[in-house]
Amino acid sequence: MTPGKRLFDIVxxxxxxxxxxxxxxxxxALILILDGRPVFYVSERMxxxxxxxxxxxxxxxxxxxxxxxxxxxxxxxxxxxxAPFLRSTHLDELPQLFNILRGDMSFVGPRAPLRVYVEAxxxxxxxxxxxxxxLTGLATLVYRHEEARLLADSRTAExxxxxYRRRCVPxxxxxxLIYQRNxxxxxxxxxxxxxxxxx
Numbered sequence: 001m002t003p004g005k006r007l008f009d010i011v012x013x014x015x016x017x018x019x020x021x022x023x024x025x026x027x028x029a030l031i032l033i034l035d036g037r038p039v040f041y042v043s044e045r046m047x048x049x050x051x052x053x054x055x056x057x058x059x060x061x062x063x064x065x066x067x068x069x070x071x072x073x074x075x076x077x078x079x080x081x082x083a084p085f086l087r088s089t090h091l092d093e094l095p096q097l098f099n100i101l102r103g104d105m106s107f108v109g110p111r112a113p114l115r116v117y118v119e120a121x122x123x124x125x126x127x128x129x130x131x132x133x134x135l136t137g138l139a140t141l142v143y144r145h146e147e148a149r150l151l152a153d154s155r156t157a158e159x160x161x162x163x164y165r166r167r168c169v170p171x172x173x174x175x176x177l178i179y180q181r182n183x184x185x186x187x188x189x190x191x192x193x194x195x196x197x198x199x
Contacts, residue, residue, distance in 0.1 A: 009100050017097055020094055027082075035059070039059060041058070041060070043114075046118045047104050055099060055104070057096065060080055060082065060086050060087055061079055061080060070164035074157055105132060106131075106134045106135075108135070109176075110173075111139065113125060113128075113133075127180075131176065136191055136192060137176065137191065139175035150168065
């Protein structure tokens, strides 16, 4: 990550946090009232091929000790009451602003992958994770509806994993590498704006 991109992330996060602080308190209270504890979902993700970090989100699923891998239709019955609203608005991802301030993530970059995918495709992720993982990114923007469509009808974890590894990972990686070759502050601002506008 260049010093300019890191400075951009810190300044933008410090500007955004005060504006969303009240919303985060309200969301946390609603989750606590409607869905109970825990309020946050914490998951190990990879910052680069060898460095893990703890990614924070507002919880949108009931806990399952056996949970692993991509989220497909087989997990639909675990969604909480707050999940549809939080996921459709991406408000569940607001706690990642603290990951950005810590330097684990950037505003724009590839989605932070689980260790299991990095270990399954080390050569691919060695290239993709030359960019710091992002809260949003070109692949997130372009492919999010297609990925959701592909995984929505999965009825087992095995089916979800097969589809995700075969059809989602390579396509998202191609988009992440396109971003990597063309990244700039202007491109980051465009991706952030399009993400906020849901277009």
